[in-house]
Amino acid sequence: MQPIRLGLVGYGKIAQDQHVPAINANPGFQLVSVATQGQPCPGVENFHTLSELLEHGPQVDAIAFCTPPQGRFALVQQALAAGKHVLVEKPPCATLGEALALVDQAAAKGVSALFAWHSRYAPGIEAARDWLASRTLQSVQIDWKEDVRKWHPGQTWIWQPGGLGVFDPGINALSIVTHLLPHPLFVESAELRVPDNC
Numbered sequence: 618m619q620p621i622r623l624g625l626v627g628y629g630k631i632a633q634d635q636h637v638p639a640i641n642a643n644p645g646f647q648l649v650s651v652a653t654q655g656q657p658c659p660g661v662e663n664f665h666t667l668s669e670l671l672e673h674g675p676q677v678d679a680i681a682f683c684t685p686p687q688g689r690f691a692l693v694q695q696a697l698a699a700g701k702h703v704l705v706e707k708p709p710c711a712t713l714g715e716a717l718a719l720v721d722q723a724a725a726k727g728v729s730a731l732f733a734w735h736s737r738y739a740p741g742i743e744a745a746r747d748w749l750a751s752r753t754l755q756s757v758q759i760d761w762k763e764d765v766r767k768w769h770p771g772q773t774w775i776w777q778p779g780g781l782g783v784f785d786p787g788i789n790a791l792s793i794v795t796h797l798l799p800h801p802l803f804v805e806s807a808e809l810r811v812p813d814n815c
Contacts, residue, residue, distance in 0.1 A: 618645075620644060620645055620646050620647040621645060621646050621647070621678045621679055621702075622647055622649050622675070622676060622677045622678045622679075623640060623646050623647060623648050623649065623677060623678070623679050623680070623681060624648075624649065624650045624651070624652065624670055624674065624677035624679070624680040624681070624701075625637070625640075625648060625650070625651045625652070625653075625658070625680070625681050625683060626651075626652045626653075626667050626670070626680055626681070626682045626683065626684055626692060626696075627652075627653060627682060627683035627684035627685075627706075628651050628653035628655055628656065628657070628658050628683070629653075629655060629683060630770070631683055631706065632658075632681075632683035633658075636681060636683055637658065640681075648660075648661055649661055649662065649674070649675045649676075649677060650662045650663070650664065650670050650674040650675055650677060651663050651664070651670075652664045652665065652666055652667045652669065652670040653665075662674055662675060667680075667692050667695055667696065668695070671695070671696075671699050671701075677701060678701070678702060679701055679702035679703065679704065679729075680696045680701050680702075680703050680704075681703075681704040681705075681706075682696075682703065682704065682705045682706055683706050684706075686708055686710065686711055687711070689705070689709070689710065690710050690711065690715045690718075690719070693705055693709075693710075693719055693730075694718075694719065694722060697719065697722045697723055697726050697728060697730070698722075698726070700726055700728060701728065702728045702729040702730070703719075703723070703728070703729070703730050703731070704731045704733055705719075705730065705731070705732050705733060706733050707732065707733050707734050707735065707788055707789075707792065708788055709732040709733075716732065734792035734796070735789075735792075736789040736790075736792050736793050737792050737793050737796040739793070742793060742796065742797070745797055746796065746797050749797055749798070749799075750799065754798070757794060757798065757802070759790045759791075759794060761787055761789070761790035
C-alpha cells in the first residue's frame, strides 16, 4: 500500500518537535511538502503559502495544519475545497461555528477532517473513561499545570488577539475531560494563576 502523501502547513516548534518526527516514524505517511513563512523544513519541497503548495507542489493526499489559530479557518477551507483530507491542530478554529462549518464542508467533499485533540489520546485516558463509566460523579475539578513558555518559547502569536494565550495549554484539560465524562460539561467557575517568572 502506498503511503499517504502529506503536506504540512506551518513549521514552528510543535511541527518540528512533534508532527514531523511522528510523520517520519510512520511508514503509512510520506511528508512531501511544507508551506511555511519561517525556516524551511529540510528534505522536502517548501513553499511560502498553501496556495503555492497546492498549485506548484507535488501531489498531496492530506494536509496537516500547524499554524497559529488566527487565519487557520480560511486555510482549512481552501484545503477542503481542493479535496484534501485534513488534520487540524487544536484548537481547530476561533469559534464553534467555524469548526462546524469545516465539519460540514469535509462531509460535503467526502474527505476526512480530524481536529487534533491530542491530549485525549494519552496513555490512561481510555482506562480512566472505562473506570468512570460505572461511577456517579457529583462534581469535577481540574487542576491543570502547564507552562506555556515551555511549549511556545519566544513565540508572540500566542499572546496576540485570537492566539488564545494560556487557553492554548488549558484546552488540553478540556479536551480530556469532555472525552472522559458521559454528559456535557458545564463550567461553573474558573480561576487563572500565573506564577512569577523565576
